[in-house]
Amino acid sequence: MKVQTRIWTPIDFNRDGKFVDCLRVPYSSDRSAYGWIPIPIVSIRNGDGPTAVLIAGNHGDEYEGQIALMNLARELKQDDVAGRVIIIPSLNYPAVKAGRRVSPLDEGNLNRMFPGKALGSPTEMIAHYVSDVLLPMADLAVDLHSGGFSFDHMVCALIRPGRNSEETKQLLELVQVFGAPASFISNGDGGGGATTLNAVSRELGVPTITTELGGGATLSPLGLRVAEEGVRRLLKHMGITPAIVVPPSGGSELMEIPGRDYAIYADCEGLFQPAANIGDDVHEEQIAGSLHSLDNPNQPPLQLRFPRAGRVLCRRFPSLTSRGDCLFELMRAVERKE
Structure with missing residues (x-):
């Protein structure tokens, strides 16, 4: 019922x-x-x-x-x-x-x-x-x-x-x-x-x-x-x-958004330093940003790169980041069929 x-x-x-x-x-x-x-x-x-x-x-x-x-x-x-x-x-x-x-x-x-x-x-x-x-x-x-x-x-x-x-x-x-x-x-x-x-x-x-x-x-x-x-x-x-x-x-x-590989997720905690803004067109392997360790100030930051070419749809707003947080998502233009 x-x-x-x-x-x-x-x-x-x-x-x-x-x-x-x-x-x-x-x-x-x-x-x-x-x-x-x-x-x-x-x-x-x-x-x-x-x-x-x-x-x-x-x-x-x-x-x-x-x-x-x-x-x-x-x-x-x-x-x-x-x-x-x-x-x-x-x-x-x-x-x-x-x-x-x-x-x-x-x-x-x-x-x-x-x-x-x-x-x-x-x-x-x-x-x-x-x-x-x-x-x-x-x-x-x-x-x-x-x-x-x-x-x-x-x-x-x-x-x-x-x-x-x-x-x-x-x-x-x-x-x-x-x-x-x-x-x-x-x-x-x-x-x-x-x-x-x-x-x-x-x-x-x-x-x-x-x-x-x-x-x-x-x-x-x-x-x-x-x-x-x-x-x-x-x-x-x-x-x-x-x-x-x-x-x-x-x-x-x-x-x-063709798939999950158009996103970047944090694989560790830290302070997120982005290197791209929303609306930016980026290319594959371009530097996306860095994650700075909270525990070891002498440790070099983890460098992040875009996995695909596309346009930045969204970017994490807070700097403090935990493992699993989405940092970027990309989109691309829909290919027109002739």
């Missing part, structure tokens, strides 16, 4: 109007036996039409998307919409409040917990609600991410291949409409595999755009602008906000 979500909200998503409230995630603690955790949400509906589900704060230390969706939520009125827009600027609200990637309640990494569990931990319940309630209503989903505390990340959009060629063609069109400087196709091998929001969306047949908009747990002006304009273009393209004013897309360079 299918278990229903335990999360509830006063908002009726099928009711016309603009409504601002929150999702209520049940949570029992020492100080609140029958309490709940709020997740702010805005629902704007105006008659029949497509539905867009717009999400940020999937990870709590990623800010460009959160601000972009807050600005959009304040701007949009019911008369601007033909269909429905559901906006959640801080999906993993406990992590957002704590300024952390993961939830302080259960150490849950939300974008590694989809499709979630109806009777699980708070983070699992949030993932289940998105998978079981929100995404089935959606004709478009946008999940705005950044590099967070641990990465400096090139501003880009990403998609997964669709379930068939028509779905992939639609997704490729949508990333061009979104208009990030670069976009890449990912099967999820370098991240959450089948446990991300994007992976669940694919299985449901919901076209979904994910982003990386900066990093270092700070705010990238470029990333914020790309998020604000890109989301507005998608809404206009889908006919959901037909009269919204937004600059046209300049297109997006299509990239790919």
Whole structure:
């Protein structure tokens, strides 16, 4: 028997109007036996039409998307919409409040917990609600991410291949409409595999755009602008906000990450000294950086080299590094078939 979500909200998503409230995630603690955790949400509906589900704060230390969706939520009125827009600027609200990637309640990494569990931990319940309630209503989903505390990340959009060629063609069109400087196709091998929001969306047949908009747990002006304009273009393209004013897309360079050998991982602890920046084009065996030993100041630093040629997609942000930390990830341009 299918278990229903335990999360509830006063908002009726099928009711016309603009409504601002929150999702209520049940949570029992020492100080609140029958309490709940709020997740702010805005629902704007105006008659029949497509539905867009717009999400940020999937990870709590990623800010460009959160601000972009807050600005959009304040701007949009019911008369601007033909269909429905559901906006959640801080999906993993406990992590957002704590300024952390993961939830302080259960150490849950939300974008590694989809499709979630109806009777699980708070983070699992949030993932289940998105998978079981929100995404089935959606004709478009946008999940705005950044590099967070641990990465400096090139501003880009990403998609997964669709379930068939028509779905992939639609997704490729949508990333061009979104208009990030670069976009890449990912099967999820370098991240959450089948446990991300994007992976669940694919299985449901919901076209979904994910982003990386900066990093270092700070705010990238470029990333914020790309998020604000890109989301507005998608809404206009889908006919959901037909009269919204937004600059046209300049297109997006299509990239790919061919495999794990396009990344560099630390094989020991130390202080990381990078020798390349995000967006740099690098060649195979080019010096990528050094790792300095914490225990032996007389020991020469371990020299790192890029295993492949490509463009730097992301770079570790903190200098203090442990074995297994990702230091660089590269991407390369997709070869065009004649």
